[in-house]
Amino acid sequence: MRKKIWVPIIVIIVLAALAAGGVYAFLYRPVERAFTAAMQASRTVPYAEAKEILTNAAQEIDGKPFAEERVANLNRRLDELLLEEADRAAAANELSYAADLLAERDPARAQSLRQAFQEQEQAKAEQARLAALQQAYDDAAALEQAGREEEALAAFIALGAYGDAAQRAEAIQARMALAAAKAVFTGTNFDEGIDALNALGTAEGRAEAETLQLMKEDWIKAHRDQYIAAAADQLCAGVWHTAAAGNAPWIAGDERYTAAPVQADKVFSGLTSVFYLADGRVLPTGETFGAEKTVLDLTEVKKVAPGLVHALFLHEDGHVTAVGSKGLNRLPKKAWKDVIDVAAGAWHSVGLKSDGTATACGTDSHGQCDVSQWQQITAVSAGLLHTVGLKADGTVVACGDNTYGQCDVGEWTDIVAISCGACTTVGLKGDGTVVACGDNGAGQCNVSNWTDVAAIAAGGYHTAALRLDGTVITAGLTPAPVPDEPVFASEWISAPASAPEGESPVATAYILGENERLGPWFYMDVKGIVLVCVDYSGDREVFRADLLATKNNIPTGRVTWPEASGNYIKMPAVLASEQALNHHAVLAFTGDYIGWTNNRKAVMIRNGKVYYDRKETTTLAVMPDGTLNFYAAGKTSAAELQALGVKDSFSFGPLLVNNGEKAYYNNGKDLFTTRVGFGYSDPFHYIVIVTPRESQTALSFSRLADYFLSYGARVAYNMDGGHSSSLVFMGHELATISTRSTGRYGNIRGLSDIVMFLENDAVGSN
Numbered sequence: 001m002r003k004k005i006w007v008p009i010i011v012i013i014v015l016a017a018l019a020a021g022g023v024y025a026f027l028y029r030p031v032e033r034a035f036t037a038a039m040q041a042s043r044t045v046p047y048a049e050a051k052e053i054l055t056n057a058a059q060e061i062d063g064k065p066f067a068e069e070r071v072a073n074l075n076r077r078l079d080e081l082l083l084e085e086a087d088r089a090a091a092a093n094e095l096s097y098a099a100d101l102l103a104e105r106d107p108a109r110a111q112s113l114r115q116a117f118q119e120q121e122q123a124k125a126e127q128a129r130l131a132a133l134q135q136a137y138d139d140a141a142a143l144e145q146a147g148r149e150e151e152a153l154a155a156f157i158a159l160g161a162y163g164d165a166a167q168r169a170e171a172i173q174a175r176m177a178l179a180a181a182k183a184v185f186t187g188t189n190f191d192e193g194i195d196a197l198n199a200l201g202t203a204e205g206r207a208e209a210e211t212l213q214l215m216k217e218d219w220i221k222a223h224r225d226q227y228i229a230a231a232a233d234q235l236c237a238g239v240w241h242t243a244a245a246g247n248a249p250w251i252a253g254d255e256r257y258t259a260a261p262v263q264a265d266k267v268f269s270g271l272t273s274v275f276y277l278a279d280g281r282v283l284p285t286g287e288t289f290g291a292e293k294t295v296l297d298l299t300e301v302k303k304v305a306p307g308l309v310h311a312l313f314l315h316e317d318g319h320v321t322a323v324g325s326k327g328l329n330r331l332p333k334k335a336w337k338d339v340i341d342v343a344a345g346a347w348h349s350v351g352l353k354s355d356g357t358a359t360a361c362g363t364d365s366h367g368q369c370d371v372s373q374w375q376q377i378t379a380v381s382a383g384l385l386h387t388v389g390l391k392a393d394g395t396v397v398a399c400g401d402n403t404y405g406q407c408d409v410g411e412w413t414d415i416v417a418i419s420c421g422a423c424t425t426v427g428l429k430g431d432g433t434v435v436a437c438g439d440n441g442a443g444q445c446n447v448s449n450w451t452d453v454a455a456i457a458a459g460g461y462h463t464a465a466l467r468l469d470g471t472v473i474t475a476g477l478t479p480a481p482v483p484d485e486p487v488f489a490s491e492w493i494s495a496p497a498s499a500p501e502g503e504s505p506v507a508t509a510y511i512l513g514e515n516e517r518l519g520p521w522f523y524m525d526v527k528g529i530v531l532v533c534v535d536y537s538g539d540r541e542v543f544r545a546d547l548l549a550t551k552n553n554i555p556t557g558r559v560t561w562p563e564a565s566g567n568y569i570k571m572p573a574v575l576a577s578e579q580a581l582n583h584h585a586v587l588a589f590t591g592d593y594i595g596w597t598n599n600r601k602a603v604m605i606r607n608g609k610v611y612y613d614r615k616e617t618t619t620l621a622v623m624p625d626g627t628l629n630f631y632a633a634g635k636t637s638a639a640e641l642q643a644l645g646v647k648d649s650f651s652f653g654p655l656l657v658n659n660g661e662k663a664y665y666n667n668g669k670d671l672f673t674t675r676v677g678f679g680y681s682d683p684f685h686y687i688v689i690v691t692p693r694e695s696q697t698a699l700s701f702s703r704l705a706d707y708f709l710s711y712g713a714r715v716a717y718n719m720d721g722g723h724s725s726s727l728v729f730m731g732h733e734l735a736t737i738s739t740r741s742t743g744r745y746g747n748i749r750g751l752s753d754i755v756m757f758l759e760n761d762a763v764g765s766n
Contacts, residue, residue, distance in 0.1 A: 031061045035070040042077055047085035054078045079105070095120060133162045140165070149176055178204055190216035191452075191469070224432065227468060228416060228454050233277075233303065234488055235466045236269030237459030239422070239529065240479045240550055243267050243274050244472060246488030253479030254550060256626065256684055257286040270306030270344065271384075271422060271460050272529060272548045272685070277301060282313065289324030290660070290681035290712015307344030307382070308531055309546050309711075312351075314342045320351060325535075325544070325711050332361055343420070345382035345400075347520055347533060352380045358389060363533065365520060368400030383420035383438075383458075384522060390418045396427060406438030421458030422524060428456045434465060444476030454488075460524060477526060521729045523586050527553040528758045530587045532729050541697050542707060543727050543734055545587060545688040547757045554622055555678075555686060557591055557606040557648040558583055559753040569611060571595030573750030576726035577733045581764035585756035588728040589688050590676040592652040593720040595752025602651030603631075603638050606753065612651075613638040620717040621649040626684030628715045630655050650678075650719065650755075656705035657716035664705045672698040674725040674735070678755065679708050679716030686757075687711050690727040690735050693748075723749040731763050 038057030042050035058074040061067035082101055086109075089098035095117035102110035140155035153172045159165035181200055185193025190212055197209035236243050241253030245267035249260045251274065260267065260276035260283050268275045273287035280300045288295050289311055298313055298321060305312040310324025310331060318338045322331035332349050336359070341352035348362030348369050356376045360369035366385045374397055379390040386400030386407055394414045398407035404423045412435060417428040424438030424445060432452045436445035442461040450473065455466040462476030470486025520533040529548040534541055547555060558579060561571040571594065580588035594604055594611060601616035615634040623629050624645040641649055655663045657679060674697070677689040689707055691697045699707070701718060708716035726748075727734045736748065 031064050031067045031070055034061050035067075035074065038074060039077060042081060047081055047088075050081050051078060054081070093120070133159060137163060137165060140168075144168070144172065174202060174204070178202070178208065181205060182208060185212060188219065189469075190219065224430070224454075224468075225416075228428075231454040231466050231488060232417070233266035233268065233455075235455045235457045235464055235472065236267050236274065237421070237457040237462060237464045238269045238273070239271045239460030239524065239548075240526070241269070241274065242457070242459065242462070242464045242472070242474065242479065242482060243269060244466065244487040245276055246466075246470065246486075248483075248485065248487045249276075250483060250487060251285075252482055254286070256551070260285065266303075268304035268306060269457070269459075270311070271308055271524075273306040273311065275304040275306060275311070277304065280316065287682045287685055289685075290714065291323035294321075294323055303342060305342040305344040305349075305382075307349070308346045308384070308529065308548065310344060310349070312342040312344050312349055314339055318354070322349070323712070325546075341378075341380050343380045343382035343387065345387065345420075346384040346522065346531060348382065348387070350380045350382050350387050352377055352389075356392070360387065363520060366401035370399045379418060381418045381420040381425075383424070384422050386420065386423075386425070388418050388420055388425050390415055390427075394430070396425075398425065404439035408437045417456055419456045419458040419463075421463065422460045424458050424463070426456050426458045426463050428453055428465075432468065434463075436463060442477035446475045450475075461526060479526075519734075521734070523730065523758070523760075525758065525760070526550075528586075530729065530757065532587070532727070532734065538707065538710075540699055540703070540707075541692065542699070543688075543690040543692065544707075544711070545589070545690070545727065545729075547587065547686040547688065549626060549684045549686065549757070551624075551626070551684070553758065554624070554626060554684065555648070555755050555757045556622070557650065557753055557755050558585075559594055559606050559611070561595075561752075562607070562609070564611065569595060571752035573752055575733075575748060575750050576754050577728045577731060579751070579754045580728040580756065581731050583754075583756055584759045584761055584763045585728070585754070586730060586758035586760050586763060587688075588726070588754040588756045589678070589690060590720050590724050590726045590751060591753035591755050592650040593724060593752055602633075603636055603641060603649050604651055605638060605641060605646060605649045608647040610638040610642070617651050618653045618655060619649050619651050620655075620678070620715075621646045626680070626682075628678070628680045628686075628717065630658055630715055630717065648755075650717070652717070652719050654701060654718055655716075656701060656718055657708045657713045660712075660714045662705050662709055664701050666700065666702050670700045670702060672700050672703075673722050675699045675701075675704050675721045676719040676725050676727075677704050677708060677716055678719050679711075679713040681712040681714060687713055687716070688727070690725055691721075693723070693725060693736055719755075720751075724751055726751065726754070728754075730760075 034057050038053050041053045054074050054077055058071045062071050082105060086098045086101040090113060095113045099110040099113035136159055140152050143155060144152035149172050153169055156165045156169035177200055181196040184196040194209045194212050197205045234244055234246050241251055241257055243251040245260060245264045249262060249264050251257050251259050257274045264276040264278045264283060266277040274285050276283040282295050282298050282301055284295050300316040301313045302316050303314040313321040320332050320336045320339055320342060336351050338354050339351045340354050343350040345368060348360055350358060350360045352358050358371040358374045358377050358380055360371045368385050368387045371387055374389050376392045377389040378392050381388050383406060386398060388396060388398045390396055396409040396412045396415050396418060398409050406423050406425050409425055412427050414430045415427040416430050419426045424436060426436045428434055434447040434450045434453055434456060436447050444461055444463045447463055450465055452468040453465045454468050457464045462474050462478045464472055464474045466472055466488055470488040472482040472487055474482060523530040527550050531546040533544055535544045559571055560574045564571055576588055601614045603619045604612040617633050619631040619636055621629045621641050656677060657663055674691045674693050680686045691699055725735050
């Protein structure tokens, strides 16, 4: 029984053992093996791999017998590893990674790690930015070191406030500005370079400007003599014009003159004339003193000295040709040889000989010809009534009229060139400055602030200078603006200086003769010039008046009864001197006696009004172009003349000279009496001849024509004469004055008209 009981028990036990072994082998052992393997592996591999192993193991055994605790252990291990990995990552500064690990496990710590990570990233970014700036700075410095300053400047500017980038940019800009200012100076334009450097307003700029100024002074010393020699005879000035003959010839002022061709070598001017030279040939423009053909035929001329009514032409071989008025012995004789310089005044001529002595001829009313004692003279110049000589030692001597102080040159030194105006003297000094003395009524002597001058020219009311930069500046009453661009070829190109500011007054000058009997008499203003002298060069003594006019200021007629009308007009007779005073006339002379009704059978216009329009006798018309036209009887009418712009026409006659040739011949058999003749030699240059009222000076028509021809007249016409002869200057009747007698003669006839020239309120004001 007992045996039977144990057998089942044993079987049960065996079966139980087998069952237990099966459970262990098939249920517990795989779970345990997977758990153990995962746990062991998690200790030897990186976190990510361990996480994967543990996660996979947990998923593998999850839900199996005996797995619950093992899964929990795996998860705990996974959590431990996460914390360890987070600690490791945080310790390794892998803050973002550590924060991601702890995002669910420990959000607060994760947020702290993220904040730390962001701060870390910002620090890295700042470090990178600073590193980039430093690299850019180093690159900019390398560009600067290599001399690529424009690129370096742009690079330093781009760096902004980094380090000393702004200061280095400023330094580069200063260097570049200094270099640009220095680049303005290209070799000889010192003034422009100095101005550019000073404009920088920096110590470096000022220092460079001072250096350039010293260079300029050295350059001037080295080149001035050469430049002055080249600029000689390149500039001239008159009463109504300024002219230059440089690489851009021009003339400003009176429109009767025109610019010379570009090939003109030199230019010379009197107060009322301009002559250009080209290869020794003379190119006159305007006044030729009635000798145009002679002037154009001249050759090998090296200098021209125009006066008011004559001109001297110095030839290469030292002889002198003279044209113009022969009166007062003003023209040099053929004995003038070996001459190296010439000058012409109003009534005198001066020549400089190669031995440094001077000679002169013409009127010596004010001692202007007293040059015989001069020695070591290198140049001469002449004004109206004074003469100036430049000595080899740079001093200056002068003689003649000193009414305005124009001869006060005794203290001048270091003078290299001289020029005389009407009543002024101007000197160029060796340092390029200018001195002047004499009449300053129009500001023509205001030259003390001039510098860098190479040539000077004194005119009637203004002084002109050619600067070393090739430009022209003026002082005084300038006839017309001068151009700003250089007129003379020069390597020195600088900013042109401007003429003094402010308007100058219209100056007038008139000189009564040394005494009433001898004259000469002179008047000049910006509208015209009057010269009157007693010419005793022939066998008769005559008054010669030269009227040098500007456009719209030509001689004009005045009648005593302007309102007159009708077929036969008898005008009241009034002394010419009274009429001149009433009209403030500077000069007046006998007209054609328009009130003499027995012979008014011509075209007679006065001051624009037609009084007679008949054709039976000859007519002399004053043309707007500065000439006189003669018309034979019946060859013109008032309407035709007015259509030509004529405002004055006269009729008396006869015609004396026409087209530069004698038109009246009577073999000296015609009546000798006092005469009044009216003619012209060049446009706007009129000549009036009046004989004093005494028998010794009486002329025939033929002899009067000869006188006009000797003065180079192109047209000359006889006006009324006899006891009607009259010549009035500044209110003084000259026709009663003679060199042979101081008395005044009676039978001075009143006139119905006068011809007048210029007006001045000083006439008739007393």
